[in-house]
Amino acid sequence: MPLCDKILPATVARMLKTVAALLIDYVAPFEFGVVAEIFGIDRTEDGVPAFEFRVCGEKAGEPLPTTVGMQVIPEYGLEGLVGADLVAVPAATIRDEYPAAVLDALRAAHDRGATLMSVCSGAFVLAAAGLLDGRACTTHWHHVDRFTERFPDIHLDPDVLFVDDGSIVTSAGTAAGIDAALHLVRRELGSAVATAIARRMVVPPQRDGGQRQFVDLPVPACTGDSLTPVLTWMLENLAEEHTVAALARRAAMSERTFARRFAAETGTTPHRWLSTQRVLHARTLLEETSMTVDEVARRCGFSTGALLRHHFQKLVGVAPADYRRTFAGRSA
Structure with a gap:
């Protein structure tokens, strides 16, 4: 099952x-x-059923600040959630506490049978309301550590674009909300309706891959400086074969001492560290x-394109060719 489409057995169909x-x-x-964009625009001419779309805040008509220096004025108060x-x-700015009335309204909506969906850090609000207890969920990869530290008993999947857990759907950062919302439309109203909305938005009806392909993977650093010359030499010679014995000789250490020091300074083994650097260079x-993928593999030190695909998929979450389609020319 694609990483972007984690649908748990609790999924049920409802009208929307x-x-x-x-x-x-x-x-x-x-x-x-x-x-x-997905639920608030009239697209009945494209065969999309009309939605009644309500913009709700804690109090109707009270301006709400946004994260970019503008305001939004909700037409409805919390009563707009009824029905x-x-x-x-x-998403909103993450904070230690959320308005009690908002959390109560979310619990009441869930108890009435409404489906709940979060976009990005909106998962923090659902979690603060206790609605994600015992459930699987996701949020933006940048917030994973903060989320798991605050809600250690909630199962967070950091690799997917969204998680459908039946009555609650959570999505990862920003554009993953499009994936989750289109999935909900597809689930409730069928593929034809979801495809019609996606076509008007000029987005794919369903994306492949998960969050890992969008994460900036840092170069694993060492905490000391004794292996810095060896690490630098390895980075400059990724295409060459590297054995622990040869690296230990270069560091003027025994193999056992070298392996122990390497793990202490980088937090991983020489093989894993080297594989990660090769994948980063391949990206x-x-x-x-x-x-070609085979040429990239040879340039990075993988003997075959198949070996590159294996390590790339494992670390980044998508195949090299799929990654290229998404990111080619990004740096330029």
Whole structure:
């Protein structure tokens, strides 16, 4: 099953007619815009059923600041959640506490049978309401550590674009909200409706891959400086074969001492560290050159394209060719 489409057995089908977007102060306009674009625009001429779209805040008519220096004025208060088939919670600034009335309204909506959906950091709001307890979910990869530290008993999957856990759907950062929302449309109203909306938005109806392909993978650093010359030499000679014995000789250490020191300073083994560096170099070559996958493999030190594909898929989450289609020319 694709990483972007993690659908758990609890998934059930419902009709989707009324959608409420629940905003809190310092809401992220793009994430709110995702929900509004899919559910708030009349596309009946394209065969898309009309949605009743409600923009809700804690109090109707009270301006809410956003993360970009503008304001949004919700037409509805929390009463707008009553009767909604879907309550969407866009991203907002993460905080230690959220308005109690907002959390109570979300719990009540869930108890009434509404489907809940979060976009990006909106998962923090659902978690604060206790609605993700015992469930699988996701959020933006940048917030994973903060989320798991705050909610250690919630199972967070950091690799997927969205998780469908039946009555609650959570999505990763920003554009992953489009994937989750289109999935909900597909689930409730069928593929034809989801495809019609996607076509008007000029986005794919369903993306492959997960969040890992968008994560900037840092070069594993060493905490000391005794192996710096060896690490630098390895980076400059990725295409060559490197054995622990040869590297230990270069570091003027026994193999056992070298392996122990390497793990202490980099947090991993020489083989894993080298494989990671080769994949990182392969990402750059896929973005910036027209080399074939086999050529990239040889340039990075993988003996075959198949071996590159194996390590690339394992670390980045997508195949090299798929990564290139997404990111080619990005750096330029």
